[in-house]
Amino acid sequence: MIRIENLTKYYGSFRALDQINFQVQDGEILGFLGPNGAGKTTTMQIMTSYLAPSEGNIFVDDYNVIEDSFEIRNNLGYLPEHNPLYEDMIVYDFLKFVAKMRKIDDNLIKDRIKEVIEVCGLKRVIHREIGVLSKGYKQRVGLAQAIIHDPSILILDEPTSGLDPNQIAEIRELIKTLGKKKTVLISSHILQEIQATADRMVIINEGKIAADGTLDELMAKFRGDTLLEMELKNADEKKLESISEIDNKIKIVEIDDSKEGAKLKLEYPNTIDPREEIFEFAVNNEWKILEMSRSRTSLEDVFRKLTVEQGGSNEN
Ligand SMILES: Nc1ncnc2c1ncn2[C@@H]1O[C@H](COP(=O)(O)OP(=O)(O)OP(=O)(O)O)[C@@H](O)[C@H]1O
Ligand SMILES: [Mg+2]
Structure with a gap:
């Protein structure tokens, strides 16, 4: 050994x-x-x-x-x-x-x-x-x-x-x-x-x-997570961040806010399904949902999360 x-x-x-x-x-x-x-x-x-x-x-x-x-x-x-x-x-x-x-x-x-x-x-x-x-x-x-x-x-x-x-x-x-x-x-x-x-x-x-x-x-260990990708119109970034208040198990993975609209990636354990609440939250804020799709986290995502997103390459 x-x-x-x-x-x-x-x-x-x-x-x-x-x-x-x-x-x-x-x-x-x-x-x-x-x-x-x-x-x-x-x-x-x-x-x-x-x-x-x-x-x-x-x-x-x-x-x-x-x-x-x-x-x-x-x-x-x-x-x-x-x-x-x-x-x-x-x-x-x-x-x-x-x-x-x-x-x-x-x-x-x-x-x-x-x-x-x-x-x-x-x-x-x-x-x-x-x-x-x-x-x-x-x-x-x-x-x-x-x-x-x-x-x-x-x-x-x-x-x-x-x-x-x-x-x-x-x-x-x-x-x-x-x-x-x-x-x-x-x-x-x-x-x-x-x-x-x-x-x-x-x-x-x-x-x-x-x-x-x-x-x-x-x-x-890591794949018990669901990834929810959303495309929205009329949403501002600050308000987008408050989406995790729906449930503290919801993690914001990525927010990409541009003139054309906002892309949002959320991750939560597959023991919960907050899609209805997220939908209501969007409607209450007068956001327009263009797309909402769900996928499981892959090992590739896990690797990226453990490496790239922590600050990327160590090359100096
Ligand atoms: N001889 C050296 N002097 C100074 N820094 C070094 C030296 N060798 C490696 N490093 C630095 O140490 C860190 C680790 O390097 P290492 O070569 O072990 O990485 P690695 O995981 O093998 O990377 P790669 O996938 O590029 O081969 C890097 O930031 C590298 O720049
Ligand atoms: Mg090497």
Whole structure:
């Protein structure tokens, strides 16, 4: 099990990670989701001992990254963001080079390379130069180098970013296959990516954990809300804001007031149905309702609410 405990990271005076806590269970594929600048790469770089934490620690079983970085790195495969590879090396030679760096026994290297070629589907390109490969194949090479020493943990930083839809599907399949035997932490800023591959997700935003749970748990927690969208005429913004006085469970998500009319988005738990009262409120204020439509909150809305609407990207 991986335990991230009170992890904080400063770059100078800028706090990129602020006391984050979460766990990755053995054998699970955990999605690490967050917008640009949220702190995903920083967390992964601390996990792989590339960076030191400012405060807190990461434990892998009985080891921790501050005192036992060697033991942890030995049991961990890492596919960094943007997958840096030696472009002028032949795929086979590159894998051999990584195997030697990983200190794999000389008489085992051949078998290990054979195995990763098989698992990552590299047979066709094994004698090609890495630089001439398609992005999808480069990513397979990146995954092959990450698993050459057969680690039980895989850290994949945005593994499908920049790939075309076919390549994305192939790499997702490959990750799922690898995830059957390994513990996988996979980061992305795209919800669909995490939904497609992960068993559970942790959402990070501005260096803080915003949510943690299985897809079903997050849906159940946040999806109990109804979204009501209205288009109105003759309504002024101040008065629109008072609509939540009908019931304090009604939250105003968005008010877009323009000359042509006002658009209003309301959210309330699906245990209440205040539509009649809202209609009466509108009539009493002499507003004209052009449209009123209801939908359930989607996981996409949840993600947006937990990230974008809290102040947006952390990129500085
Ligand atoms: N070496 C650095 N020096 C200063 N600030 C940094 C450094 N590396 C990252 N940051 C800042 O720390 C924050 C977190 O960055 P990080 O790369 O961990 O985010 P991320 O979630 O991986 O984002 P992305 O989706 O863009 O890859 C950002 O605001 C980033 O600008
Ligand atoms: Mg990143």
